[in-house]
Every structure is written in structure tokens, then in C-alpha cells.
Amino acid sequence: MGMRKVAVVGAGMTKFMRRAQETGRELAYQATKMALDSCEMTLDDIDSVALGTAPDAFDGVHMKGEYLSDGAGAWNKPYMRCYVGGGTGVFAAIQGWYQVASGLFDTCLVVCEEKMSSCKPHPQGAFLTIFDHTTERALKPNLIWIFALEMNRYMTVHGLEKKDIARVAVKNKRNALDHPCAQVAADITVEDVLNSEVLAWPVQRLDVSPTSDGAASMVLAAEHVAKRITDKPVWIKGVGWSLDTAYWTNRDLYYPKYVESAARMAYDMAGIKEPRKEIHVVEPYDPFDYKELHHLEGLLLCEKGEAPRLTADGVTARDGDMPVCPSGGLLGVGNPIAASGIMKLNEIFWQLRGEAGKRQVPGQPRTGLAQSWGDLMQVGCVVVLGI
Amino acid sequence: MSLIERLGTFGDAKVWYDNIPLESEYTVGIAGERFLRAIKDRGVILGTVCPACDLTYVPPSMYCERCFTQLDEWVELPAKGTVYTFTIVTRSLDGQALDEPEILAFVKLPGAHGGLVHRLTTAKPEDVEIGMEVEVVFKPQKEREGSILDIKGFKPT
């Protein structure tokens, strides 16, 4: 396609937390400074900045991209902000990727931030107004019950029980015990999930990721620069993204076709023919436990309806045959919307470099994938990384 | 031409009224906390210094936006400055005439590369000019709450 190779050469993130004292700009700075320091680069080495952040309403700052720009290292640089709801994190990395792949710039910072604690009385109030103002908003939708409709459909089509899904929350919250930035790591059981408060059947309290404050950043570089910076570049092998209809009543809820489209685009670019064999570690988007299963199926990493069994069999455990969310995911590390997508990419970066510490999956993985999802539940964003 | 443009009143077309019901609670941040506490407790204006770029940030920032150094050097700046530019406002946010015009000025503080935007109090509009010397007027200490409005404004010296 005439595009240049692009490497991830640095990664950083703040702790994810319920309520940060730092402003959004300060969070962006901390994550970005850490990413630059991790590869011994300075702002002078950076050509452009791609920022991702979700609804302005969370931080309570209109034109949040401009507000965050100096904390993201964008002073006096070409800068863009992108936004596809929950999918923003991985999408922002794709924006950064093509700035370098195109040959326009040699280096690009990708920065994602969210400060949801600013939003009162609850960030769900910001979600109310993402839906159609005439036909849906009158019913006071929130994401919990919208997702409950999708989860119920997924469970019913495949004949699943709640315990089949709860195992994901148990796995991810336990994995997060080893993540220094984790907000809601916990050693819980399936029973704990099944006994937690019902929010909107079948969604219960422990099925859901928290609201969070945090930021995460990565440094991208063209091949000739990456090789100067590090002897362990992690290459962006493939990217893909796709949007389905914004009218969620016009599509099958049990299967995320748009994630499949995004995955196929990324696999084609990466030359991946058999994803289940060629992807060694996976970070699918898991704001709800059933979404990890839903997305593994959409990513063609198992058959439709097969993901719960793989989970029960331990295949997706950190020491399993296909580790899924070794970071602890959004369910364990936390979910500052846009930042959580970069957290996932950073995890794959550290896993492929063998730098994930106690979270390191066995077997020296060579190829990994991060995926995010969001907008009106109809966007899939996929990045395949490899060494 | 849409229906609405052809109709004399909205009442003839179907509409749905709603709002975006949100409030925000903003932390003032790591640098902001120290800045506002100094105003509240001591009635002084603080800035942060980037030695590498030879810049002093007011309001203070925890980092230098140009070189990304974390800024740990804090300085107390004189509570006075020079009017860099100003305007005289005669209408409110929703377009109503104000009883009294309000003078807003961007004041450069000596030693800082930036400055503060605030009201210019006790000055007559016809007397204000760019370059005039002004000083900070703080509220009495017991009325301060740790807000930028603990500063009432600037007045001519």
C-alpha cells in the first residue's frame, strides 16, 4: 500500500482511580511524560500529537481537545483530537499510526485522557443525551440498560447462564491485582458476581467496569527513527475500524459484525490468515464482562458462542493457551474511557517486549491485539502489534 | 424549505423539549491547589519557573508546556502589573444592558511571561489605558474561599 512501517517505542499511563486530584491536563502530562521518559525522548523529538478523549461532558470542558493540548505535549505542533466514544483509545492510536505511516511525520505522540469524576450527579447523565432525542431519550436510557438488552440477547441466542459470563469478571479483576495502576482489582468468585446488586437484569454490579479518571500515552516512530531509539520496537502490523448503523435496533445484537469487519481489515494488513493461531495475547474491550466474550467472537478468535467455554476451560487465563486481558482489563484496571484503549495497547506493548512483570504471559508472545468498542455500541477498532 | 421555516409558530410542528442535565465539580489540580491556597491564606500570587526555558507561569502550571519539565520551583510574584489589553463590557451574557459597565483587563505581572485576566475595579472607563500600572485587590481574608474570585480585581496604582 506504499505505507511506512510504524513502531511503538514508548508507553506510559497514570494510575486509574475513582477521583483524581489532578486536572485532566495534569493527568495527560503525567502519562505523556512517562511515555517519553520510557524511551528517553523529549518533546523536541516529537513531530505531531494525536489526542483521544470521549464526550466533553465528562470533564465538563467544551473543546476538551484544546484544553488538553499542552498537557498532551502539543504546544506548537500539528495536533488533532479524535473521538468515537468508548472506541476512542484504539482509534486514537490508528490516527497516530497513519500520520507516521503516510510519511507526513516521523514521530507521533498518542495521548488519551478522561476525567469522569467531574461529571455530576453521575457520568450516566452524559450518556442520556447520546441517544436519539426524539424516539429514545424520552425513555431515559442509560448505558446499563441498553447493554442489558444486548447481553440478554447474547445469552439467549447461545443458551448461556450468568455464571458463564461472570467468570470473565473474576478472571480480569484477579489479573488486575498485578497491575500497579489498577483501580478495582479484587480476588472475587463467581458467587460474588451472581450475588451483587442487580442494576438492570441481567447486568449486575460486578459485571460492570467502574467510572474512572486517568490518562495513557504512547510514542510512535517511523522505522528508521525507531531503530535508533530502541532495539525492541513493537510494530503496528495492522489496523482496522468499522462502524455499523447508529440505529442499534437495526442490527443483530448477539454478534458484533462491525468488530469482525475491523478485525478483518487489520488481519489483512498484518497478513494474518488464522487469527486463533497467530494472535498470542489479546486485549479485547471489556467494559462489561459479556463484552469480552462478544468481542472474542467478533475478532474471529473463536466460534460464535464459544468464548464462554474457552473462559471456563482456562484458555483465556493469563497462563492459558490464549491469554485474554492479562492486564486486568477495564473490569480490573478501570475505565477512563479513551485512556483504557491505550492502556490495552500499552499492555500488548509490554507483553511483547517481555516487560509486563508479574503480568507477563508465558511463551514469549510475538503477536498481540488490542480492540476497543463504543460510540452508539456500533464501532470496532482493532490494532495488531507484533515483534 | 423546512416546515418550521414556513410556520409562524413552533406549536404547529412536533417538537420534543429536553435538556442536558449535568453539573461539574472540577478539582483545581496539583498546581491549582497551591496557587489558590496561597491567595486564600496569604494573599499572594504564585508562579512556577521553568529554568530551562526561562519562563515563569502565571497561573502556575505543574509542567512546562514547551519542554515538558516538571516544574518544582515556585516564586512569589508582586501583586501588581501592567494592563496589556482591556475591554469595557456593556451587555450581559444574554444580551441585556448592564447597569454599570464592567472593565476587564489582561494584566502582565512583572517577572511572568503570562498574566491574569480579571476585573479592573474603581477605575473610570474613560481613564483606562493600555500600559497603566495596576495592583491586585484581594477580598478581606475571612471572605476568601480558595477561588479566583478571592481576587476582587485590579485597581490603578
Ligand SMILES: [Zn+2]
Ligand atoms: Zn521549559
